Amino acid sequence: MDNLITGKIYVLGNNIDTDQIIPAEHLVYSTSDPEEAKKYGHFALSSVPPEEAGLPHGNLPFIHGDNYQSEYSIIIGGSNFGCGSSREHAPFALQVAGVKVVVAESYARIFYRNSVDGGFLVPMESAERLCDILQTGESVTIDITNGTITRHYDNRVFTLKNLGSVFAIVQSGGLFQYARQNQLL
Amino acid sequence: MGMTITEKIFAHASRTHKVIPGQSVWLNVDILMTHDVCGPPTIAIWEKEFGGDAKIWDKNKVVIFPDHYIFTANPHANRNVELLRQFAAKHELPNYYDVGTERYKGVCHLALAEEGFNVPGTVLFGTDSHTCTSGAFGMFATGVGNTDAAFILGTGKIWEKVPESMRFIFNGDMPEYLTAKDLILRILGDITTDGATYRAMEFSGSAINQMNMLERMTLTNMAIEAGGMNGIIAVDDITREYLSSVGVSGYQEFTSDSDAEYFATYTYNANELVPVVAKPHSPDNLAAVRDVEGTKLTKCYIGSCTGGKLSDFHYAAKILYGRKTAVTTFIVPASTTVARQLKTEKYKDASLYDIFTEAGAYIAESSCAACLGGPADTTGRSIDGDTVISTTNRNFPGRMGSKQSSVYLASPLTVAASAVTGVITDPRDLLQ
Numbered sequence: 001m002d003n004l005i006t007g008k009i010y011v012l013g014n015n016i017d018t019d020q021i022i023p024a025e026h027l028v029y030s031t032s033d034p035e036e037a038k039k040y041g042h043f044a045l046s047s048v049p050p051e052e053a054g055l056p057h058g059n060l061p062f063i064h065g066d067n068y069q070s071e072y073s074i075i076i077g078g079s080n081f082g083c084g085s086s087r088e089h090a091p092f093a094l095q096v097a098g099v100k101v102v103v104a105e106s107y108a109r110i111f112y113r114n115s116v117d118g119g120f121l122v123p124m125e126s127a128e129r130l131c132d133i134l135q136t137g138e139s140v141t142i143d144i145t146n147g148t149i150t151r152h153y154d155n156r157v158f159t160l161k162n163l164g165s166v167f168a169i170v171q172s173g174g175l176f177q178y179a180r181q182n183q184l185l
Numbered sequence: 186m187g188m189t190i191t192e193k194i195f196a197h198a199s200r201t202h203k204v205i206p207g208q209s210v211w212l213n214v215d216i217l218m219t220h221d222v223c224g225p226p227t228i229a230i231w232e233k234e235f236g237g238d239a240k241i242w243d244k245n246k247v248v249i250f251p252d253h254y255i256f257t258a259n260p261h262a263n264r265n266v267e268l269l270r271q272f273a274a275k276h277e278l279p280n281y282y283d284v285g286t287e288r289y290k291g292v293c294h295l296a297l298a299e300e301g302f303n304v305p306g307t308v309l310f311g312t313d314s315h316t317c318t319s320g321a322f323g324m325f326a327t328g329v330g331n332t333d334a335a336f337i338l339g340t341g342k343i344w345e346k347v348p349e350s351m352r353f354i355f356n357g358d359m360p361e362y363l364t365a366k367d368l369i370l371r372i373l374g375d376i377t378t379d380g381a382t383y384r385a386m387e388f389s390g391s392a393i394n395q396m397n398m399l400e401r402m403t404l405t406n407m408a409i410e411a412g413g414m415n416g417i418i419a420v421d422d423i424t425r426e427y428l429s430s431v432g433v434s435g436y437q438e439f440t441s442d443s444d445a446e447y448f449a450t451y452t453y454n455a456n457e458l459v460p461v462v463a464k465p466h467s468p469d470n471l472a473a474v475r476d477v478e479g480t481k482l483t484k485c486y487i488g489s490c491t492g493g494k495l496s497d498f499h500y501a502a503k504i505l506y507g508r509k510t511a512v513t514t515f516i517v518p519a520s521t522t523v524a525r526q527l528k529t530e531k532y533k534d535a536s537l538y539d540i541f542t543e544a545g546a547y548i549a550e551s552s553c554a555a556c557l558g559g560p561a562d563t564t565g566r567s568i569d570g571d572t573v574i575s576t577t578n579r580n581f582p583g584r585m586g587s588k589q590s591s592v593y594l595a596s597p598l599t600v601a602a603s604a605v606t607g608v609i610t611d612p613r614d615l616l617q
């Protein structure tokens with residue numbers, strides 16, 4: 001795991017559910033075939049209502065045209081990010097699209113677990129409601145160990161919550177890696 | 186300080202005497218359930234991580250129900266079922282319920298109960314968020330993703346944080362116009378879609394004690410809609426009777442101690458509650474049916490793990506008996522057992538099947554169908570401009586198909602009443 005992540009942010013609101021992250025009709029594609037799996041990146045966040053896609057203004061597509069990767073590698077969300085179904089395709093789709101970190105006010109349990117245990121991305125919790133402060137397209141750097149997010153243009157630093165007991169799994173890169181390193185497998 | 190029923194099961198399954206909320210423990214899993222959407226990726230991770238000669242931790246404890254994308258021409262969806270079929274054959278899995286055979290069951294959460302996999306005091310993980318449904322049987326059941334499921338498939342173990350518990354007590358008696366769906370929608374309106382995140386939701390009280398197991402499953406099913414880790418109801422005579430009817434015996438019953446600690450307690454009087462809906466586009470967008478009555482509809486849908494059980498169709502039949510539907514109405518029995526029961530169970534002098542057919546409803550084959558939209562040829566899928574009232578559990582944008590459709594969630598009584606008039610209707614106006 002890289003400790004410092006720099007990239008452009010894509011801002012979303014509350015209750016971004018797994019159907020918005022990856023609509024159910026696309027769940028038929030293989031996740032293990034690398035070519036076919038690109039579809040997941042292509043359709044990532046495709047069901048977010050247009051007016052809420054890329055806040056504060058909206059109407060900013062996460063993926064352009066036929067691409068499967070996004071120009072944004074960090075997502076900022078509100079409360080209850082990833083609610084809905086248990087589909088691991090959700091953090092997977094974001095990973096395929098190039099997302100490294102999600103920073104939200106709070107998460108739904110299964111999305112959070114999937115992100116950590118599958119090693120897809122790092123789910124960080126913000127101390128304040130960053131989706132009302134930061135704007136889509138801004139560049140930031142996230143320090144995972146120290147729990148900060150720094151906005152480049154004014155060097156303003158915001159605090160992120162400690163990952164707590166899942167930090168060890170995040171650091172290992174996922175549940176299987178963690179279990180091997182700790183002789184659980 | 187005492188422990189809640191969920192804490193006791195955590196302690197038991199992690200081979201210790203005492204656990205406290207917030208603590209992470211390794212649980213020994215009793216049953217792992219998966220289906221056609223998450224089964225294939227779970228198997229792929231398991232094979233990759235454990236290697237070519239990987240061994241399943243316990244074949245008798247793995248249960249697989251193809252149920253989501255079943256009656257479709259979509260080649261990718263059919264390939265997923267084929268992958269499950271090959272996996273089950275290769276490993277000679279005793280608990281695989283293949284499509285197109287006598288064994289086909291339909292929606293996993295109801296099938297688990299019918300096939301006797303819900304056992305009080307045990308721990309069940311499934312690759313589906315509504316796995317919490319099984320908690321109606323006094324057990325711990327919750328959903329996980331594919332990586333966690335693959336880990337369980339190889340080891341029979343998984344880490345989990347001990348949840349805090351929230352208690353929901355329903356005193357009084359259930360009026361005839363109210364169903365379990367009205368109760369859980371009311372809770373969602375009160376605590377919202379993240380009100381129980383990472384917590385256990387424990388249901389009790391005289392109104393719960395009067396409910397049959399199917400209605401109880403409607404409550405625990407939708408714990409996840411509040412973000413809950415699990416829903417749970419203590420075992421009583423009604424549970425024991427259901428279990429003995431499906432051949433389950435010799436289980437351990439846990440109950441919450443009187444001095445157990447709860448994060449919060451909500452107390453309701455069932456007699457004072459009214460029929461409600463969740464308006465588009467969130468299960469916590471609560472309104473009394475009276476406040477939205479008259480809303481014009483294009484589709485009515487009675488189905489899914491939460492709203493396609495025999496109890497739901499008994500409710501619907503009470504309203505639809507001798508009446509015609511005014512809008513397209515889909516009846517989707519969650520399991521093949523329920524589909525058969527529609528023909529044998531009666532309301533007054535007619536079978537439920539005949540009541541629905543004579544009302545002009547369309548009776549579909551058992552599966553998840555349009556509950557989660559699905560491929561374009563899925564029965565009942567919503568299209569642009571639809572306004573649907575449905576007994577399912579989610580109405581997020583696009584959940585039942587088109588993003589340009591609106592879905593109201595309601596009880597089977599309310600959906601049936603609305604089917605008769607073509608507009609959202611309070612069942613109290615039509616109960617005969």
Ligand code: SF4
Pocket residue numbers: 253292293294313315488489490491552553556557577578
């Ligand atoms: S019926 Fe709906 S909620 Fe239930 S398992 Fe199927 S898709 Fe999920």
